[in-house]
Ligand SMILES: Nc1nc2c(ncn2[C@@H]2O[C@H](COP(=O)(O)OP(=O)(O)OP(=O)(O)O)[C@@H](O)[C@H]2O)c(=O)[nH]1
């Protein structure tokens with residue numbers, strides 16, 4: 047790439063999380079001289095052959111820290127890798143030393159790679175933080191080029207003037223990104239409803255641990271309390287919210303405002319009803335204003351003979367105290383969030399921003415501007 051040819055550049059190749067080892071890469075005609083500034087070894091780096099490694103110490107020019115043990119590997123004539131301790135402070139020190147010696151330190155996303163395109167680089171970055179195997183499997187397919195190949199195919203179809211097929215394939219990608227790719231970011235499920243119905247108790251029962259305070263007095267929960275779980279192999283964030291009711295109490299009102307924002311941002315809302323009280327006007331109003339997917343948990347069914355109501359959305363009878371219904375509730379959540387299937391190796395947009403980008407390409411095509419759509423696709427694949 048142009049940048050690589052003209053500049054002296056460095057970046058951290060390994061993800062910026064604490065690890066045993068980190069790898070920093072330095073590329074450019076004067077990479078050896080710049081590294082030599084701080085790398086202490088009896089022999090000059092000029093004598094290091096490509097693919098050979100040298101064990102030495104890093105004597106920082108900028109930090110007062112004592113010498114740090116590092117391994118330097120010559121990966122190309124004009125490129126070195128520095129393998130160092132994976133802690134954030136050591137990496138920051140080495141990158142700072144390199145910067146002081148004239149190196150431009152790039153964000154990993156900006157590192158020019160000859161073999162990976164922009165989509166694959168994004169997959170590589172996300173892969174390092176994948177919370178479950180199922181998420182990693184989707185990202186690995188895209189890192190291997192599934193989505194890039196499909197986008198190249200669509201570009202070719204457009205260049206041949208095949209608008210119909212291109213539009214269909216972009217629509218399919220948007221659908222896959224929304225139904226499957228969205229699982230790569232943690233799904234947000236929240237418990238909502240009037241006070242004292244058992245929202246916090248249900249969060250604790252689902253998480254299998256005490257995350258939220260439970261009390262017989264209504265108005266207990268104020269903050270949004272979170273528990274991170276894995277459901278059917280996918281990461282899910284459960285949030286307990288304050289009970290919604292009319293109140294003049296200022297702190298409770300704050301809690302209710304937080305609850306309303308949490309509900310608005312959720313992928314799935316579990317509206318909790320107290321089975322001993324039955325359907326209330328307040329709960330019916332909440333259900334009527336819902337925007338996301340929803341389930342009703344007919345809670346405290348262990349002490350009620352009221353049968354669950356028949357509603358347009360699924361209703362699950364639960365007891366947070368005696369446990370019946372919790373497994374069924376979790377299964378219903380998984381069914382609603384994760385019912386669509388995909389094939390291994392399928393192209394899947396895995397970031398929300400990619401879906402937004404595909405929607406603007408679709409818009410260009412609907413406006414009959416194929417040239418602009420091709421240009422957008424090409425830029426996105428650089
Ligand atoms: N018998 C029975 N009691 C329950 C059940 N779920 C909750 N409770 C009781 O109901 C009371 C309120 O429970 P919470 O979980 O604090 O209710 P909440 O909806 O979070 O209440 P707020 O935070 O005030 O909105 C507590 O005394 C719980 O022990 C249940 O399934 N069965």
Ligand SMILES: [Mg+2]
Pocket residue numbers: 245246247258259260266267286287288289
């Ligand atoms: Mg509560």
